[in-house]
Amino acid sequence: MSNIDPILLLSAIIIVSTPILLAAIGELVVERAGVLNLGVEGMMITGAVCGFIAATSTGSPWLGFAGAALGAALLSMVFGVLTQLFLSNQVATGLALTLFGLGLSALLGQGYIGVKGPVVPDLYLPVLRDIPFLGPVLFRHDAMVYIALFIVLGVWLFLNRTRSGRVLRAVGENHDAAHALGYKVVRVRLLAIAFGGACAGLGGAYLSLVRVPQWTEGMTAGAGWIALAIVVFASWRPGRLVLGAWLFGGATALQLALQASGGVQIPIEYLQMAPYLATILVLVILRAGRAPGSLGRSFHASS
Amino acid sequence: MTFKTVLLGATAAMGLATGAMAQDDKTKVGFIYVGPIGDLGWSYQHDQGRLAVEEEYGDKVETVYVESVPEGPDAERVLTQMALQGADLIFTTSFGFMEPTMNVAAKFPDVKFEHATGYQRADNVSTYSARFYEGRAVQGLIAGEMTESNIIGYIGSYPIPEVIRGINAAYIQAKKVNPEVEFRVVWAYTWFDPAKEAEAAKALIDAGADVILQHTDSTAPQAAAQEAGDVITFGQASDMLDYAPEPRVSSIIDNWNQYYVDRVGAVLDGSWESTDTWGGIDSGMVEIGEITEAVPAEVKEAALALKDAIAAGETHPFTGPINKQDGSEWLAEGEVADDETLLGMNFYVEGIEGDIPQ
Numbered sequence: 001m002s003n004i005d006p007i008l009l010l011s012a013i014i015i016v017s018t019p020i021l022l023a024a025i026g027e028l029v030v031e032r033a034g035v036l037n038l039g040v041e042g043m044m045i046t047g048a049v050c051g052f053i054a055a056t057s058t059g060s061p062w063l064g065f066a067g068a069a070l071g072a073a074l075l076s077m078v079f080g081v082l083t084q085l086f087l088s089n090q091v092a093t094g095l096a097l098t099l100f101g102l103g104l105s106a107l108l109g110q111g112y113i114g115v116k117g118p119v120v121p122d123l124y125l126p127v128l129r130d131i132p133f134l135g136p137v138l139f140r141h142d143a144m145v146y147i148a149l150f151i152v153l154g155v156w157l158f159l160n161r162t163r164s165g166r167v168l169r170a171v172g173e174n175h176d177a178a179h180a181l182g183y184k185v186v187r188v189r190l191l192a193i194a195f196g197g198a199c200a201g202l203g204g205a206y207l208s209l210v211r212v213p214q215w216t217e218g219m220t221a222g223a224g225w226i227a228l229a230i231v232v233f234a235s236w237r238p239g240r241l242v243l244g245a246w247l248f249g250g251a252t253a254l255q256l257a258l259q260a261s262g263g264v265q266i267p268i269e270y271l272q273m274a275p276y277l278a279t280i281l282v283l284v285i286l287r288a289g290r291a292p293g294s295l296g297r298s299f300h301a302s303s
Numbered sequence: 304m305t306f307k308t309v310l311l312g313a314t315a316a317m318g319l320a321t322g323a324m325a326q327d328d329k330t331k332v333g334f335i336y337v338g339p340i341g342d343l344g345w346s347y348q349h350d351q352g353r354l355a356v357e358e359e360y361g362d363k364v365e366t367v368y369v370e371s372v373p374e375g376p377d378a379e380r381v382l383t384q385m386a387l388q389g390a391d392l393i394f395t396t397s398f399g400f401m402e403p404t405m406n407v408a409a410k411f412p413d414v415k416f417e418h419a420t421g422y423q424r425a426d427n428v429s430t431y432s433a434r435f436y437e438g439r440a441v442q443g444l445i446a447g448e449m450t451e452s453n454i455i456g457y458i459g460s461y462p463i464p465e466v467i468r469g470i471n472a473a474y475i476q477a478k479k480v481n482p483e484v485e486f487r488v489v490w491a492y493t494w495f496d497p498a499k500e501a502e503a504a505k506a507l508i509d510a511g512a513d514v515i516l517q518h519t520d521s522t523a524p525q526a527a528a529q530e531a532g533d534v535i536t537f538g539q540a541s542d543m544l545d546y547a548p549e550p551r552v553s554s555i556i557d558n559w560n561q562y563y564v565d566r567v568g569a570v571l572d573g574s575w576e577s578t579d580t581w582g583g584i585d586s587g588m589v590e591i592g593e594i595t596e597a598v599p600a601e602v603k604e605a606a607l608a609l610k611d612a613i614a615a616g617e618t619h620p621f622t623g624p625i626n627k628q629d630g631s632e633w634l635a636e637g638e639v640a641d642d643e644t645l646l647g648m649n650f651y652v653e654g655i656e657g658d659i660p661q
Contacts, residue, residue, distance in 0.1 A: 016502060116526075218495070219496075259487070259489040260456065260506040261510050
């Protein structure tokens, strides 16, 4: 334990948690609108490949991220149209979206295996980066780390401080009442789903453009499912979401750092289990997790 | 991945329907891979072997493959489909396919199976593997000479004998050329997960390692090392030449081509029987990828000399005196490890710190 550098560990945690934070904040908005989209993994991997393709063909990582958001949002619209217009079962459609996304991304990525993408530079923050301890931990990352945190802040402001945010929550809590008040339930939900897709896409692109950075099939390897767990852990609140992402990211980073430092004291399986146990504890003991009232239910104006 | 498996399953089912009508005398050879053939590592090399078979026998054989097959019940399903589809010979190319292979082989006594890296055999099941540890020894020598921090990082996949053997073989050589050397092993619990592998590599680099050895299949650790700078790596399973001359300074290449060609040939002429093959550098199954100019000439020379000595049978990577981690004697002076111990190796040699997860 003693030879783990806390600065490097904390800085690693922030990096590791960024893709799941991005995907989770998108899913949080979707679920707050009353839609359960289990296709996060599929949208992430599609974002990863779209981002990689866009970045390598234009040479700009930023266009890559834009492409990732766009590609994954388009894919999420498949889910949106099926569940909102054709009223298909959300769970089944979401699972299908994951499988579809995995296959589609493998197809799109055929010619990009082993190709090197453009480098995403670290953001140079003068003064801040030189603060002892906090500097290397917080202020020496690439821009996407901060963009992710700004998105979370924006979502919090949107949900709690704006009228449209309250409309979205109303739609999620009770879609019949929201409909009776004259809100466009389906339109709100489609927009939320597209936002969720775009965020998942950014998360995927963070993997293929920053963390790995290259395209390989199946590279998200379950990150989308962790994002879903974090939303529940956070009991659908943006602030706790950041905590949850750091907890899950922290478990990954810590177990690797523990092993790398030589001499593991704790069997790593326990560390891998820890965040999931925490999720269950939060749900059961704290009774904090109350899901949006209409979560996962189909809406039709006639019913 | 699962989606593709399903899709291939559906194609397989259609193939079954039409295959029954158009009976031909082509020998059908199936392959199942644990990762995507685009991993540029383990599965990629097996697929190169499949292509070599096609090239060698042309119209006489037909090959089919399913990639990204999870180790477990899915594998059994895929194997059953392949057998039903009329495959004459099936290569199952990962350790975790052992049980499924044995189960399906028992149900289809007329179909021949070849399981890579396993130890269970039957009348219609052969096993084959390569002595990767010979290559690991060569890597260990280069790693020990090249490290400046004296910390060598090792990304392990699963704590199974094959992987432990590699760690030990590399450590023994590294220690020989550099008594100060220290190994840090991170178990990734995956054969293929680029994000996790990159993370493991970064954790090792953060812990001070300036040489990374990997027993996982993606090129992600290479990319991580390249980003970090001043860290060297070795290609695993495949050459990973995209990362040469640095960070990748050499590699272990699995070359299954000749073996696959030979075994398919044996089926064609009816001489196939259940065997156990364990080929090393001498048989060409294990190749050492080009050692780049990042390695000083004298180190390169020493590495190649070791490689030649192993190939010629003059040196064995596990030659005594070697103690086990707990200090008890394993091999006496001059004694050479027998294959049985190597195949079941579940201990570190003296000097490696940490426990092998159980």
